[in-house]
Amino acid sequence: MSPSAAIRTHGIRRSYAARKGFLFNEIVRTDALKGVDLEVNSGEIFGLLGPNGAGKTTLTKILSTLLLPTEGHAEVLGLDVVKDAPRLRPRIGLVLGGERGLYNRVSARENLRYFADLYGVPTAERAGRITEVLDRVGLTESADRRVEEFSRGMKQKLHIARGILHRPELLFLDEPTIGLDPKSARETRKLVRSLVADGVTIFLTTHYMFEAEELCQRIAVLTRGRIVANDTVQGLSRLVGGDRTLEVEGYGFDDAEVEVLRRLPGVSRLKYEEFGPRIRYTLRVRTSELTPPTVQASLPGHRELAIRERRTSLEDIYLDLVEEEAA
Amino acid sequence: MAARSYSRLRSLGASLRLAVLSFLADPQWLIPSMIAPVIFGLVSYMLFQGTSPTLVLYAILGAGMMSMWGQTLYGSGWATGQDRNLGTLEPTLSAPTPYLYVVLGRVIWNTVSGLLGGAIVFAVVGIAYGRPLPLANPLEFVLLFIFVILSLAAVGIVFSAAYVYTRYAGFIQNIGEFAFYVGTGCMFPIVLLPFWSNPVSLLFPPTWALDALRILAIPGYHGLAWGFWGDLIGAVATTVAYLAIAGTVFSRVEKHVLEVGNLSDW
Secondary structure (H helix, E strand, O other): OOOOOEEEEEEEEEEEEEEEOOOOEEEEEEEEEEEEEEEOOOOOEEEOOOOOOOHHHHHHHOOOOOOOOOEEEEEOOOEEEEOOHHHHHHEEEOOOOOOOOOOOOOEEHHHHHHHHHHOOOOOOHHHHHHHHHHHOOOOOHOOEEHHHHHOOOOHHHHHHHHHOOOOOOOEEEEOOOOOHHHHHHHHHHHHHHHHHOOOEEEEEEEHHHHHHHHOEEEEEEEOOOOEEEOOOOOHHHHHHHOOEEEEEEEOOOOOOHHHHHHHHEEEEEEEEEEEEEEEEEEEOOOOOOHHHHHHHHHHOOOOOOOOEEEEEEEEHHHHHHHHHOOO | HHHHHHHHHHHHHHHHHHHHHHHOHHHHHHHHHHHHHHHHHHHHHHHOOOOOOHOOOOOOHHHHHHHHHHHHHHHHHHHHHHHHHHOHHHHHHOOOOOHHHHHHHHHHHHHHHHHHHHHHHHHHHHHOOOOOOOOOOOHHHHHHHHHHHHHHHHHHHHHHHHHOOOHHHHHHHHHHHHHHHHHOOOOOOOHOOOOHHOOOOOOOOOHHHHHHHHHOOOOOOOOOOOHHHHHHHHHHHHHHHHHHHHHHHHHHHHHHHHHHOOOOOO
């Protein structure tokens, strides 16, 4: 394990068994993780992306000691997640989010006080810490209201407050901005950055590509239980064939014309989509020489082409990787 | 070591505090804690009011036991079931404190409210009877009464583990509730049950403790063959056994749920 690694996993596998049938005598196994190798550096924001059911939450729970791996080995902050779980738990924070996970009949402040005691926050600091985290997530005014009166967004903020209450060295954030309005989501991203400035390592799972792109130094894409890519956004764009994208839209392309597009200099990947009679070819481009006019010039028979040039986004990269894996 | 003990005590205190706050915030708890004991007490009194004071006392002790069961034993398990329903089982188990201490905090509160339920039964029947029920050894009775509650709490802790283990624990406990009333002699003496069931009854601390209570409170009551001291030894031994296995059961159940991954199921 490199000295700066906050998380290191090797060959993590996890399968779930479900009993089915009239007498529950049939066991159906589902492999959620199929050998995950990962390394997260200390002090970075590491993003884990993947479609629903890819295994993101399973991996997060294994790393935060809430689930045992079926096979493999994982170390967090230099501690084994299975053998050293009691020593690891006070040093990490977990935000699973959602509507559930809070004591609804009591106030936000009482929820935090309860977890402060479970995490051993020094009694003398407890009240101050609660006030501080409530302020950081913007819940000061609602601190003494019952959680059952909270909106989904407010509950999400309270989850985050609970996650950072004991000042963890590493924070697992499972879709932290889900259910938040744009202003609150932006404030949450600001909070995440401020935590990193305080020296906290962040392990973030999200479905929002712009969020991952804005926050994360490195991103891994998990699909069907496997990490299919793990790099910076720039590195990932190289992986899918370039940081520039050209979209060519028109009608009635024949095979020869498609072949011309595919063979244009610098084109590394060509995707095809239909919109009724209209067809779009998306080209991932490695060089800056290929421009809309040169594409237009290569297809002289098509005067009605609409060609757009843009930067390859993380969403493009993500979709390329996930579709490739599915294929 | 001292730091660890302090941390666990703090967690126990936090859990106790949250249990009290949740109780006060939730009017539905009035039913098992205040209304059910009144009903149990009145029904038992009305059923036996024409009989001898001894038989009335016998029935009332059973009624008190049933209301305490509801609050102490059932409440302890139910609170863990609530953790599943609310989704708070995962964040609580991901905290450094062993979950057993969280359960212990709740059990303490349920014990106190169980005592309240038992006291309500006696008060209600006393009012209906026109004077306090004649107890043979009132001081010893009160001390043993508190121990009975603790013996229920010991069973409650083990039941709580079932709620951590599976989301179906509530079904098992609901089915078991009446079997427990009958099997531990709350309703009538266990000697009236089939002989084969008697050893099963003796596995539960309340069977012993309740019999000891009746010997103490009812003049002329003979109870089980081994007398008051035999009952007391049996009650203490089974309570200690339950407390001892609770720790082991909890650590095994915690490991099991981390293996199975059903903490978020509800």
